[in-house]
Amino acid sequence: MAKYLLKAKELFDEFEESSLIQVSRADNAIADQLxxxxxxxAAVRNMRITILSSDRAAVEQYVQILCTxxxxxxxxxxxxxxxxxETTSENPKEARAxxxxxxxxxxxxxxxxxxxxxxxFLKCLTPEKTTC
Incomplete structure (x- = not known):
């Protein structure tokens, strides 16, 4: 941050006319994100990153599902x-419906x-007997 301030002051002095104002962080959210x-x-630039890819999963896992x-x-x-x-529900509203x-x-x-x-008459089928 100190190097940035020093560079900014050097550039600031090169202008014929200049003014410096403080912008609140709320008004400068995009610059803050950048x-x-x-x-x-900058922290990643000096590091070596190796990317490995594979067609198969590293751990093969089988799941068995039992329908209970x-x-x-x-x-x-x-x-x-x-x-x-002629059996109906105990609830009178459901029985009427x-x-x-x-x-x-x-x-x-x-x-x-x-x-x-x-x-x-239209024959009523179960979902298993219908075809798409």
């Missing part, structure tokens, strides 16, 4: 249960179909 970067580069939870239930299981057994929802479906020979106004 000074920090420059000081970090049952598979998620299909959206249609609650509707099928309501249509076959299920009754309204199930009114749009019908069971024919153990298969769930959705009623539609102008089309034939």
């Amino acid at each position: 000074a920090k970067i420059a000081s970090s580069i 939870n049952p598979p998620p239930t299909s959206w249609k299981e609650d509707i099928i249960r309501f249509l076959t057994d 299920m009754k309204v929802k199930a009114a749009r479906f019908v069971m024919i020979e153990g298969v769930l179909y959705k009623r539609d106004f102008s089309k034939p």
Whole structure:
């Protein structure tokens, strides 16, 4: 910092007319950031840096995942249960919602179909039976 000040004074004296004002750090944030970067580069300049790269990971690690939870239930299981057994939730709001929802479906020979106004019944499939 002392060398910087000495150099600044030398250059300052070379001008015919000059003035010196202090700028607060808040108003000079960009210059402050540049000074920090420059000081970090100067420290690295004299060091030797070796960069190694590899196609493989240095430590090979295998992870085994066990599924302990049952598979998620299909959206249609609650509707099928309501249509076959008429079992509902203890909560009156949920029971009413299920009754309204199930009114749009019908069971024919153990298969769930959705009623539609102008089309034939639409067969309800599980996600496993659908293809993209």
